[in-house]
Amino acid sequence: MSIPLDTKTAALMKEYHSENKCTWCDGCGDYGIWTATKRALSELNIAPHEVLLCYDIGCHGNTSDKLMGYRFHGLHGRVLPFAAAAKLSNMKLPVMAFGGDGASFSEGVGHLVHAIRSNYPIVFVLHNNGNYGLTTGQASSLTWQGKKMNASPNGIPEHTLPSMDFVFSLEPTFVARGFTGDIPQMVEILKAAISHRGFAFVDMLQACPTYNYFATHDYLLERCTHVQNHDTSDFKKARELAVDTSQKIATGILYQNEDVPNFYERLIPRQDKKTTLVDEVKVQDVSHLMQQFV
Amino acid sequence: MSIPLDTKTAALMKEYHSENKCTWCDGCGDYGIWTATKRALSELNIAPHEVLLCYDIGCHGNTSDKLMGYRFHGLHGRVLPFAAAAKLSNMKLPVMAFGGDGASFSEGVGHLVHAIRSNYPIVFVLHNNGNYGLTTGQASSLTWQGKKMNASPNGIPEHTLPSMDFVFSLEPTFVARGFTGDIPQMVEILKAAISHRGFAFVDMLQACPTYNYFATHDYLLERCTHVQNHDTSDFKKARELAVDTSQKIATGILYQNEDVPNFYERLIPRQDKKTTLVDEVKVQDVSHLMQQFV
Amino acid sequence: MYMSRASLKIVGASGQGLISIGEILAKAFKRSGYCVFGYREYNSLIKGGHGSYQIDVSDSLIQSSEETVDVLLCLNHHGFEYNLHDVKDGGLILHDTATWKFSKEDLAMFKKKKIAVQFLPIEDILKKLKAKPILGNVLFSSFVWAAFGGDIKLLKLLVGERFAKKKDLLDLNMRCIDEGFAYQKETGCHLASALPKADKKWKDHLLLTGSQAMGMGIVHAGCRLYAGYPMTPSSPLLSYIAEVQNETGMAIKQAEDEITAAQMMSGGNFMGTRAITATSGGGFDLMSETLSLDGMIENPSVYVLAQRPGPATGLPTWTAQGDLLMAVNTSHGEFARCVMSASDSEDAFHLMPEAFNIAEEFQTPVIVLTDKHIAEGIYTQKLYDQKKTKIRRGKLIVKAEELKKVKSSDRFDPTAKDGISKRWLPGAKAATYNAQADEHSPDGSVDESAHNAVLQMEKRMRKMDAMKQALPEPELFISGQRSEVRGQKDQALDLLIVSWGSNKGVILDVLQESSFAKKKIGYLHYTYMWPLKTERFEALSKKAKHVVFIECNYQAQLLQLLRMQCGTKENKVLLKYDGRPFFYHELKEALMKHLP
Amino acid sequence: MYMSRASLKIVGASGQGLISIGEILAKAFKRSGYCVFGYREYNSLIKGGHGSYQIDVSDSLIQSSEETVDVLLCLNHHGFEYNLHDVKDGGLILHDTATWKFSKEDLAMFKKKKIAVQFLPIEDILKKLKAKPILGNVLFSSFVWAAFGGDIKLLKLLVGERFAKKKDLLDLNMRCIDEGFAYQKETGCHLASALPKADKKWKDHLLLTGSQAMGMGIVHAGCRLYAGYPMTPSSPLLSYIAEVQNETGMAIKQAEDEITAAQMMSGGNFMGTRAITATSGGGFDLMSETLSLDGMIENPSVYVLAQRPGPATGLPTWTAQGDLLMAVNTSHGEFARCVMSASDSEDAFHLMPEAFNIAEEFQTPVIVLTDKHIAEGIYTQKLYDQKKTKIRRGKLIVKAEELKKVKSSDRFDPTAKDGISKRWLPGAKAATYNAQADEHSPDGSVDESAHNAVLQMEKRMRKMDAMKQALPEPELFISGQRSEVRGQKDQALDLLIVSWGSNKGVILDVLQESSFAKKKIGYLHYTYMWPLKTERFEALSKKAKHVVFIECNYQAQLLQLLRMQCGTKENKVLLKYDGRPFFYHELKEALMKHLP
Ligand SMILES: Cc1ncc(C[n+]2csc(CCOP(=O)(O)OP(=O)(O)O)c2C)c(N)n1
Numbered sequence A, B: 001m002s003i004p005l006d007t008k009t010a011a012l013m014k015e016y017h018s019e020n021k022c023t024w025c026d027g028c029g030d031y032g033i034w035t036a037t038k039r040a041l042s043e044l045n046i047a048p049h050e051v052l053l054c055y056d057i058g059c060h061g062n063t064s065d066k067l068m069g070y071r072f073h074g075l076h077g078r079v080l081p082f083a084a085a086a087k088l089s090n091m092k093l094p095v096m097a098f099g100g101d102g103a104s105f106s107e108g109v110g111h112l113v114h115a116i117r118s119n120y121p122i123v124f125v126l127h128n129n130g131n132y133g134l135t136t137g138q139a140s141s142l143t144w145q146g147k148k149m150n151a152s153p154n155g156i157p158e159h160t161l162p163s164m165d166f167v168f169s170l171e172p173t174f175v176a177r178g179f180t181g182d183i184p185q186m187v188e189i190l191k192a193a194i195s196h197r198g199f200a201f202v203d204m205l206q207a208c209p210t211y212n213y214f215a216t217h218d219y220l221l222e223r224c225t226h227v228q229n230h231d232t233s234d235f236k237k238a239r240e241l242a243v244d245t246s247q248k249i250a251t252g253i254l255y256q257n258e259d260v261p262n263f264y265e266r267l268i269p270r271q272d273k274k275t276t277l278v279d280e281v282k283v284q285d286v287s288h289l290m291q292q293f294v
Numbered sequence C, D: 001m002y003m004s005r006a007s008l009k010i011v012g013a014s015g016q017g018l019i020s021i022g023e024i025l026a027k028a029f030k031r032s033g034y035c036v037f038g039y040r041e042y043n044s045l046i047k048g049g050h051g052s053y054q055i056d057v058s059d060s061l062i063q064s065s066e067e068t069v070d071v072l073l074c075l076n077h078h079g080f081e082y083n084l085h086d087v088k089d090g091g092l093i094l095h096d097t098a099t100w101k102f103s104k105e106d107l108a109m110f111k112k113k114k115i116a117v118q119f120l121p122i123e124d125i126l127k128k129l130k131a132k133p134i135l136g137n138v139l140f141s142s143f144v145w146a147a148f149g150g151d152i153k154l155l156k157l158l159v160g161e162r163f164a165k166k167k168d169l170l171d172l173n174m175r176c177i178d179e180g181f182a183y184q185k186e187t188g189c190h191l192a193s194a195l196p197k198a199d200k201k202w203k204d205h206l207l208l209t210g211s212q213a214m215g216m217g218i219v220h221a222g223c224r225l226y227a228g229y230p231m232t233p234s235s236p237l238l239s240y241i242a243e244v245q246n247e248t249g250m251a252i253k254q255a256e257d258e259i260t261a262a263q264m265m266s267g268g269n270f271m272g273t274r275a276i277t278a279t280s281g282g283g284f285d286l287m288s289e290t291l292s293l294d295g296m297i298e299n300p301s302v303y304v305l306a307q308r309p310g311p312a313t314g315l316p317t318w319t320a321q322g323d324l325l326m327a328v329n330t331s332h333g334e335f336a337r338c339v340m341s342a343s344d345s346e347d348a349f350h351l352m353p354e355a356f357n358i359a360e361e362f363q364t365p366v367i368v369l370t371d372k373h374i375a376e377g378i379y380t381q382k383l384y385d386q387k388k389t390k391i392r393r394g395k396l397i398v399k400a401e402e403l404k405k406v407k408s409s410d411r412f413d414p415t416a417k418d419g420i421s422k423r424w425l426p427g428a429k430a431a432t433y434n435a436q437a438d439e440h441s442p443d444g445s446v447d448e449s450a451h452n453a454v455l456q457m458e459k460r461m462r463k464m465d466a467m468k469q470a471l472p473e474p475e476l477f478i479s480g481q482r483s484e485v486r487g488q489k490d491q492a493l494d495l496l497i498v499s500w501g502s503n504k505g506v507i508l509d510v511l512q513e514s515s516f517a518k519k520k521i522g523y524l525h526y527t528y529m530w531p532l533k534t535e536r537f538e539a540l541s542k543k544a545k546h547v548v549f550i551e552c553n554y555q556a557q558l559l560q561l562l563r564m565q566c567g568t569k570e571n572k573v574l575l576k577y578d579g580r581p582f583f584y585h586e587l588k589e590a591l592m593k594h595l596p
């Protein structure tokens, strides 16, 4: 699985290196996403000071001090709006947001819904380990029904949320699915996501050997299959591929539409501005506004 | 549109009468839902003290003191969890929740998502007027793109949320759509919803002559068509009917599945309990629990 | 020094056009040389609820409403019934319903109080003009304006400005004005006697709401992103900012909820633009977790909290000052914050650059309190002096050569003087850092050691001391004078009034009354509420015969805060918590009782 | 009266089994006749972070931890390095890594402090037994237990209980115990000398965490619905309540977020069951709007707020008392609420029925504060006296004949004495009402009049006065005595200590020390924080030579509240805000300095 890196990429990979030691359990899928993130950025020739990485809270959020880059580690469930506004403020900087399945489908599900329909020009990476890892293995909305979990000794009484159908119902412009056992594929996905025009939803199926004893690394390894000859512009087909995981789990870029303007592009007041919101912080003359009140 | 009421129903309708005068604008669809609610309850022979009606905030929420019954008028976007827990506490009482499109698809969208997947045994009536009425006509997630609204002089930059596809992605067990211009149909829908086993989602397309100048009463009147010969157990067909509103808007009961246990029925600890949670408030002997710690 | 004032109230159902009439007349008065203060009351209903639009005018500065008026303009019968007793002796009631019958008691009262009742045949005139009912507003305005002896040309100009975009209506409007003047002549109904003499200095003033003032202040402050969610009384700010977006070029987001709005505001400020959000109490509750986040990551951030009476939904369209203790104490954990409060259209504007400056200088959240009374109050405002505005960004580093030198661990360096460490923005070619919500080491890595926790807590809390130093003491006013008194810490006062926020206007108006002007009464007005400066208060209160706190809440919240900070001797309170602001005579009489 | 105590600390990486070892040994000590107090430290990581499980034992009541221990059991080298200096003179270090080399400094220190280092060949023994690494925990426990001179049968019984469900493992476990004892004999490593004499009264006590105590108290209180959301340190309560659900028959909902949890708790209570929710600071922020709702609709409601250091994510697995001012002042608008604070396993249980009783009697939200130190502290607890529990539901009407008589307008009748009006439940055959979040008339209809606003605000706030009357004064303890002193308001004290919450245990432990016992030191312990009773404090502080506040926060929040309520003279403070509780010697020494 190790691919030789060109020297430039290798050099950037080093710049992303942090002295802080990783603290995930052995076999945790977060290692893979962490590596793939650094790699994708390096391969895209983005230096640490040229990106903003925004983390939610959870095991995945503990990535925030294990790599370099401008980083933000925020509140449970809230990473998306923070990241979106950061991006809108400086459209020159790529912005990535990372969140857990607990954060994204429970506490923060409203933000996910509205981030998709807003088509913010950011990447969202879902660390999908099917449970609340950091708080010691409670069920998330994506935990399978019938599985006993911390605080759910009888399994959950709710239905498991059909996340992919849900996401597709919101007319996303980019949907991909990766698996933490396949770093090269994750790198490819992330690179495409970072380059996407609007909101890129990336579902990373993540092994959590400590608490997720159903969708294990082996389970996923057996089922995940890279989509072949798939027309990523075919919404209907992509949705079917994404939703039906009964036999195989389709991974790779499932859907992409570059024709839909992103949120910033739709803001009429920003239409022909060359500067960013960050550039424009200065005393603004409001004489013309005052005139309306005389 | 006026149907003769039998005497019992008429007597109950009177019991629901409140001395407080309605305060909606002329032509507001809330009048229709208000009437249909009282009528449905009366026809089901449910007296005011035998029901709990929970209202969100908004123009629709101003119904709460315009009829009798045990009522609750809560916070913006939060009516569902309050109503659900009230119901779980006393399964003997029918519980209805009413909310606006602003409340249900923005501030409280997470509650809607989780109420559907939880299949709580309550009715939810969406007063869908396509805007934030009470706060004077701002856009909601269901406002059409391109329409100028208060605080959105350029129209909204987000996509209009495809509410029906969204709801269906969550595997609902009851979906109906009414139109505030057709009270008898609303009555039929509400009666079925109140009798439903799990979570009944009722989308009432509501005229708002003051702020909604696109999906007007006339617009809706022209398009809304009562479904005929429709198999309400056909999920796929129901979803298509619900989603495709390009020509006609299908109204009536679109989908119903009584085979799915509701949330309460799934709670193992409540499995063979004859009493309600309300009945059980008394000092509980915890000797057996203490024993585990000696 | 008795203030000469006249007042007019338009009453009816919300949606009946009372705002149009009010706005036209208010503008007409101002342009004729009067200082106008406008006050609206309405219920939380779209239409049909009882509403009023009151205009108080004077030749000198006026920022309060009387409880009784010279003219009552009734757009419906309910309004008439409801406000019947609010007409002054010798006043006038106007209405447009030919069929009204008055009760014996009413007629007796009219007689006793010498109140005239004048009917306007609006419907007939409109029919004659083949005009829609909506034009009744212009007819009403025109009649009233004529009765006040107003200039017909001015009114035509104003109405012309209003309908500039609807040319077809313009002509009909002008004819309505003519008809209004004509009918006034016919009736001979004159009001001019109630008016003080005009003073032309007001003509060039702005006439605007506190929300519009604040909105312009926000634009002026270099704020480029507004993320909000509608909630009265913060909605007018959102509406204004949104309305002018194509002129200002700002990015506006009506978010999916208040949590989102707060997070977006925080994200924008973190990235380095200036961003703001606004809400009312319930929405602010939801933002409180984000406030705590901003405290932890030392993020400059600005929250506008527009107060209305709570708890819960409370009285959504009314006013209160019940959220001060909350603003100071809400949000889990302990962290530095600044709470300031707007008082009127003047500081609603000027506080905005200041809020951002303090946020950036101290790298901390700032809460700007306002209330419904300010947000929807209509002020006559001198053109804002834009020259005095400076943008201060504190320890923000932007120069390439300095950026080269920073280390990751400079960002949250706990040894930083005053607790304020260097800040630089994402995207800057420099060492990167982590804005970390967990307790962290200087570069933002998680650090859970006891040693570090103490260092970082003290770093962040030291900013409170620095801020307290930097903030101005509360303003002192002396009865009979309208402008602030500098220095004079140790005045011996007959009475010391302490208050904050929107009470300022009415308190100062009342203190111009001769009975107060001849005593030595001090008014200490707090704008910066937290950290709380107490020195001036302590000095003055020691020498004052009496101290009275005036607040629109139940608990006397400013008094509570002062007690917490410095202890105080027995104080008197004048509290109001019925959703209404203090009115002019009400306050005057209440204060009389406290005069030594 | 010197307390004789011994202590043992297991250190290593989280997930390495230190909890198992700790639990087994703690239970073994208790069953042998010791009072045990357990204290855990760990980082917010699933595995790998440094963690510790400390057991302090004594023959008499003990509720604090020492900073240095008699025995340090190291499960990894980092633990050894990190806690090396926490071993007492003459103490013992145990480890299981044959290859460890010690530095010169370490060896010198061992020598100087007469610290013995003992290696256990865990790996070899397990290999011999063909047992999995996890069984190392039992081996460790067995060796330590043997070294303490413990009874092998007792240990086998305990381990047997633990593995009752995994019969296959049982045999291997027993053999591990034998091997542990055998190896201890071989080494001759003895620890018994550090132990005080056992007292058999402890044998029948419970050994449980504060969360388990609170969980049982909740069940006991007749609470039938728990709606929560995981957040340390409230999660253990959720886990416990969920674990026993099939025994208790309660309905449990792990909600989608804290807002939901609070709304569900409120909905359940509104319907008439008893329902509760629990969270920590950040989650509580999100609940604060609902708190305001409960205040407005006068809904009995119970919120558990388990404190940890903030702001933001802060130190999620550590302790603090930084949310008191928030609990008292958060949420928009002004309304009645009760804030109480648990101190230990005793009142964590007994406060729960009380919380519900107060909520129902005063129809108001109740916030129960706890903190990580209580939630995860391990207490030796006398069997709870269940007989003293009464369910009080205040003005709740359930009888048919009384229900027949109620009018809709009784529900929020503002003339009700103490502000508490009649309450009856949805479904009752009676006049119906509207639980209205808008300001309302007595039957819950919207009423925005000034008159009504005042009446209803005063109705709700009057409940604060009634509650203040009804709540008990803070408890007074005198140095050298463990139980509360009644009456004696006007004791002249050498020193008055004022504190609250989990500090109680360590303060009382320290006050048994002879140097304190011989002075007249009073400890005033607050359990009911709001409304705040001040009479006893005022009386005592007037006559005390010194007053010192002990709090685990930066601002001295209880002191702030007392100032706000009654003003206080200059007070001293002993504050800690590093995420750790006060430890025994630390507090002892700090207090010494305050002795007159
Ligand atoms: C408001 C709030 N509620 C709860 C928590 C506790 N909490 C921290 S992380 C987390 C969920 C973790 O699950 P997920 O998002 O799936 O991330 P994972 O740990 O699985 O990567 C929770 C509930 C919190 N920090 N803040």
Ligand SMILES: Cc1ncc(C[n+]2csc(CCOP(=O)(O)OP(=O)(O)O)c2C)c(N)n1
Binding pocket: B057, B058, B059, B060, B061, B075, B076, B099, B100, B101, B102, B103, B104, B127, B129, B131, B132, B133, B134, B135, B140, C229, C230, C231, C232, C258, C282, C283, C286, C313
């Ligand atoms: C937390 C909070 N945010 C905002 C508001 C203000 N508010 C009241 S009703 C409402 C939305 C109304 O829209 P909708 O739910 O569609 O109801 P409608 O009035 O259209 O019936 C809003 C934003 C509030 N009361 N509470």
Ligand code: SF4
Binding pocket: A023, A024, A025, A026, A027, A028, A029, A030, A059, A060, A129, A133, A134, A207, A208, A209, A210, A211, D046, D047
């Ligand atoms: S608990 Fe699961 S997600 Fe968290 S670090 Fe361990 S393996 Fe990874």
Ligand code: SF4
Binding pocket: B023, B024, B025, B026, B027, B028, B029, B030, B059, B060, B129, B133, B134, B207, B208, B209, B210, B211, C046, C047
């Ligand atoms: S604004 Fe619209 S929804 Fe509200 S009362 Fe008027 S018509 Fe009805």
Ligand SMILES: [Mg+2]
Binding pocket: A058, A100, A101, A102, A127, A128, A129, A130, A131, A132, A133, A140
């Ligand atoms: Mg997860």
Ligand SMILES: [Mg+2]
Binding pocket: B058, B100, B101, B102, B127, B128, B129, B130, B131, B132, B133, B140
């Ligand atoms: Mg609506």
